[in-house]
Amino acid sequence: MDVIKNQILNVDNLSIGYPSITIAKNISFSLEKGSLCAIVGINGVGKSTLLRTLGGLQAKKSGEIEIDNQKLESLSTLQLAQKRSMVLTEQTTSKNLTVQELIALGRQPHTNWLGRLSTNDKKRIQQSIRTFLLDKLRYRKCHELSDGQFQRVLIARAMAQDTPLILLDEPTTHLDLHHKVQILKLLQQLAHEQNKTILFTTHEIDLAIQTCDSMLILDGNQNPFGEPCQLIEEKHFNTLFPSDMVQFDATTGTYKVKK
Amino acid sequence: MSPSQKYRISFLCVALALCVAWVLNISSGSVSIPFDAILSSFLGKPLEVPTWDYILWDYRIPKSFTAILVGGGLSLSGLLMQTLFRNPLAGPFVLGISSGASLGAALLLMGASLLSAWASFSYLNDISLAVAASLGSFLVLMVVILVANRVKDTMALLIIGLMFGSITSAIVSVLAYFSTADNLQRFIFWSFGSVGNLSQSQVWLLTGIVVLGGVLSIFSIKALNAFLLGENYAESLGVSLKKSRFIAIVATGLLAGGITAFAGPIAFVGLAVPHLTRQIFDTMEHRILIPAVFLYGAILMLLCDTIAQWPNSANVLPINAITTLVGAPVVIWLLIRKRKMIF
Incomplete structure (x- = not known):
């Protein structure tokens, strides 16, 4: 019974895709509260589609998705917004918002019809700003920020939404190594210290192996899921990419270019 | 000074400016x-x-209220469209949308008499003109929405809007060619735009429409703010x-639609005022922008109407x-100054 209680996301035999085409099938995994999980896979295998499907922004083909022990379809848009927050790859329409204004939008599922912020809302926004080291930038406009800073703002907004589950689509693209690690460290801290469950897609397999509690390797058929060490032992990373170009080195947990 | 205090002072200034413009x-x-x-x-004494x-x-007083409603309402609709x-x-x-209203008005004023004999003695009063223009603008709006759902590219949407404008003016030209001089003149006067031709009951009707539009806008504030992040984020x-x-x-x-129907097509207020407003109210928060844009639009319209009345001359210029x-130079100036329209 305890095991079920601790699970926040439960995916069983899920198929994803569009009405005319199935992109990936046979996806099953579950996430425990307070864990950090990465979805990795080759370009076009459906990482973003899976994330959008799990977030309820796109209809699934078949299978079951349960968030907080409730079926995804049974939740209204507003109820869902109180269970999961999202960081997407698409550009935000307006970058003329200040950092604080953008983060405050994360409180929308909790505010009244006019969106008035309560003392509690303001406290949460303040917490997010502090966690993501944005104190000095709070009154800056978003178009003045660097990519790394703006990514932190987007994640801070998701944190301000205060949901048990946070889904992020490629939060580390376009960033240099320093900022990639910074984001991953912050995500790890958010998961472990504030008991948030964080699921993100990434191409940084080596960094994900070092930071995540579990990983989902999306290959469209088997979709192995487990702890990074276990996945390495079972040699799942070796077949992730067509092996004539790169080879996985199990001792260092990185890919090497074939000479 | 915190932003909210700053906005309070700005609101006070703008409200004061509105009073000055009104007087x-x-x-x-x-x-x-x-x-x-x-x-x-105003103190109740009869004039000499x-x-x-x-x-x-x-x-003058009904006209000034019409100007406030027209300027504020058009600006508000411009703000809504820019976010939407x-x-x-x-x-x-x-x-x-304005072209649609023109088409409705043109069909009623010039087309009706062409189509059939009975139409020539149909109701050709101001109310029917307002209804026709509203229908025309709603028709175009519906088509724009349908297209907007299919075309994701907003640039394409703007071009489609411009094409509608061209189609409308072509149809209006055809109608004008076959129309009688009287009807053509009525249409042309309508298309000049005017805030002074409304009867008292029409001003009340317009007030009702603008209040209803305003209330709906207020109910949209939260969603409009979320739309600033994009539709997927808004849904999330x-x-x-x-x-x-x-x-x-x-x-x-x-x-x-309602405003164009009563006051004729009035250009550039809806486009320019939201940008002008952001020069002082530098925010995207619709809770502040909606009242600010309304006040700004009202001031601009009162000033334009004052110019159109040209003091002490009998001529009234088309508003x-x-x-x-x-409006047009304002848009150009904003583009040049900022090099791009930040939104």
């Missing part, structure tokens, strides 16, 4: 009425010249896309020309 507007016109006479009339009483209370279509260049004119924040888009579009249609002369 300026009612004290200027083809007949010069001394300012102290207007003041004493009886016609002044009539000019002030039955013409995620485009800083959106406005009732650019998206073809719990916004019901279909419902909130529908409410905002109805508000836009009521404001732009549509004045707003274009004021």
